[in-house]
Structure formats: structure tokens, C-alpha cells
Amino acid sequence: MNDKIDEARSVLEALVMDPTVPKGVKSKIRRAFEALKENGKEAGVRVNQALQDLDEVANDPSTPSLTRMQIWSIVSALEQKA
Numbered sequence: 001m002n003d004k005i006d007e008a009r010s011v012l013e014a015l016v017m018d019p020t021v022p023k024g025v026k027s028k029i030r031r032a033f034e035a036l037k038e039n040g041k042e043a044g045v046r047v048n049q050a051l052q053d054l055d056e057v058a059n060d061p062s063t064p065s066l067t068r069m070q071i072w073s074i075v076s077a078l079e080q081k082a
Contacts, residue, residue, distance in 0.1 A: 005043065008050070008074045009036050021067050028057045029071075047078050054078075 012033040016026050032053035036046050057063055058071045 002043070004077050004080075005036050005047065008078055009033055011070060011074055012036070015067060015070060018067070020064055022062045022064075025057055025060055025063050025067065028053055028060070032057070051075060051078055 012029050015021055015029050016033065021029070032050040035049035035053060038046055041049075054071050054075050058068055058075065063071070
């Protein structure tokens with residue numbers, strides 16, 4: 001599961017650096033990134049928190065289409081491991 005979490009964190013970090021992603025969306029992506037990074041919690045708890053944050057991003061109308069597709073890909077990978 002840690003491989004999927006590390007991969008998701010990597011993609012989320014790239015999305016935060018993407019200049020085409022609106023600031024409000026980046027804030028939600030950062031929350032998901034931080035949830036996955038939190039070492040004091042069990043992996044399943046971290047993944048579930050991140051999935052909630054990513055669901056908000058995917059449903060935000062200001063999320064660019066490409067970003068939305070990347071989020072869906074991350075969600076799919078994390079859901080398989082949750």
C-alpha cells in the first residue's frame with residue numbers, strides 16, 4: 001500500500017506546483033497530500049481522509065479537466081488499497 005501512497009503523493013505534489021490549477025483547488029490537493037503524509041495515523045485512515053479531500057477536488061467546478069482526470073486516477077488507485 002505504501003507504494004500507492006507514495007505514487008499518489010508524487011502526483012499530488014506535481015499538481016500543487018502546476019500553474020494551471022486554481023489556488024482553491026491547490027488548497028484541497030494540499031490537504032489530501034498532508035493526509036497521506038501524516039505518519040502518526042494508520043495507512044487506511046490516511047487514505048480515507050485523502051479520498052474525502054480528493055472527492056471534493058473532483059467535484060469542484062473550477063478543477064481543470066486534466067487535473068480532474070489525474071485526481072480520478074489517484075482515487076482509483078487508492079480505493080483499491082483502502
